[in-house]
Amino acid sequence: MKITTNLNQLYENDENLWLEETIKLLKQKQFNQLDLENLIEELISLGKRDLAKAKGLLRQIIIHILLLQYWQVEYQRNHRHWIGEIKTFRYDLDNHLTTNLTKKIQDDLENIYQSAVDFVKIKTDLTIFPEKCPYTLVELLDNNYLP
Template sequence: MQGVSSNLSLKELYEIDENLWLEETIKLLKANHLEKLDLENLIEDLENLGRRDKAKVANLLEQIIRHLLLLQYWTEETPYNSGHWKAEIRSFRNELKRNLTTNLYQFLEKELASIYDDALGYVIDKTEGKLDNLPQSCIYTLDQLLDINYLPENV
């Protein structure tokens, strides 16, 4: 490994400086020196990357759902907060659009009910259980949730 002490293995480098480990790993991959890779840590990092990406898009979708529910159902707060909620919905949609891939879209489709349940729990807590009209299952399609212009009809 050029630039790294010859006494230091790639595995040891991972423990000391993960960014340098990543740079060296990329160099090895580009040079097709697959036999020199630290496969154990590479696999772990790739798995973590996949989990992180899924968590990020799920969180963004949950935020969209939270704000749509607040906008649509917390009518006593609508005059004071609708502009903020709409702006947040737009912001989360824009960020989600920048991070969404085909695989992550499919992940969101599969997890939509669970993500909705999490958002619903948040809204119930936020409104201190005052809203008895919240739908118990998701009333939005994934395409509606991602559509930059979609807002419920009664808003």
């Protein structure tokens, strides 16, 4: 009990040291000494952070695909940049995705698409975008797919 209390205090004062100590306890299978309350909080936070990052990267892919496909006034000057951004965001997302995250962003694809459209409307002053996401997740993640 005393170690858990000390870990709890350590969490408040030095989160990195708390993490190191927690990892040691886990490796030593000293589960009864863990600061479970803060460990659970950190795991929940980690899951939310990973999902937010995946959604953000997918939103960026959609934004740049929309710019590439619809913003004809800027196409000639910016299309190579947009394609480069799409490739970079795909690479980053591919390195970040897990099976669980893939399912979650698939389930939220329409909302992610809508937030991308909102951004592109402001940036371009265009209003010609499809109401529903015209791309599948497979297309959005495919390094060779461009509209």
